[in-house]
Amino acid sequence: MGVRFLVLGDSLAFGTGAASPQDTLGARLTRALRQAGHxxxxxVLAVPGATSLDLAAQVRRVTGPVDLALLVVGANDLTRQVPPAQAAAALGHAVGELGERGATVLVVPTPDLSSVAWVPPAFRAVVAGICDQLRARQTLAAESAGAVVAPVAPELSRRFSADPSLFSADRFHPSSAGYALVAEALAPWLIELAGRRAQDAA
Known part of the structure; x- marks a missing residue:
């Protein structure tokens, strides 16, 4: 049985910064799922620049049933100062809508933006704390709506902080190498969820 895999969210979900379409997060995770036998x-319905408030429009573009959905969102909620409670509620609503369509949903909440080059060292702790607060709200809302949340932000932040080559030329989005690292962190989560669905369907 085929797995209908949907990717929603912002520029990270879309793949901005990757050198080729094959290097984007969706393409890499699709290959990982196929290598696992699916x-x-x-x-991909993700839109660069999207906030959590834009997820509803992306969900409305979904055609047909969905088996597995990946939501990557949060960075633009911070940069555009979307109120955290509003952002979390919008994320939870999107998860619920996808669940009603039969999807198993994996959420990747806001990254730790303190690793981004344009954040002055003196402000990195403050930025990290703000990201943590939004991530906590997102996690509660997403899990309450039935999603699984991948807690990969802290480890990815450490890796990105230590290796500038993981960023693309704009010093904000991942490079192809950066997307490879993110996909490597997320693949086990998606493979497990796809495996559970296959078992339940058997």
Missing amino acids: DVELQ
Whole structure:
């Protein structure tokens, strides 16, 4: 049975900064799922610049049933100062809508933006704390709506802080190498969720 895999969210979900379409997060995770034995059909509805408030419009563009959905969102909620409670509620609503369509949902909440080059060292602790607060709200809202949340932000932040080559030329989005690292962190979560669905369907 094929896995209909949907990717929603912001520029990280879209793949901004990757050198080629094959290097984007969706493409890399699709390959990982296929290597794990799943027949995968990928649909990317993510939009660069999207906040959590834009997820509803992305969900409305979904055609047909969905098996597995990945939501990557949060960075633009911070940079555009979306109130955390409002952002978390919008994320939870999107998760609920996808669940009603039959999807198993994996959420990747806001990254730790303190690792970004334009954040002055004196402010990095403050930025990290703000990211932590939004991530906690996102996690509660997403899990309450039935999603699984991948707690990969702290480890990825350490890796990105230590290796500038993981950023693309804009020093904000990941490079192809950065997307490879993110995909490596997320693949086990998606493979496990796809495996659970296959077992339940058997």
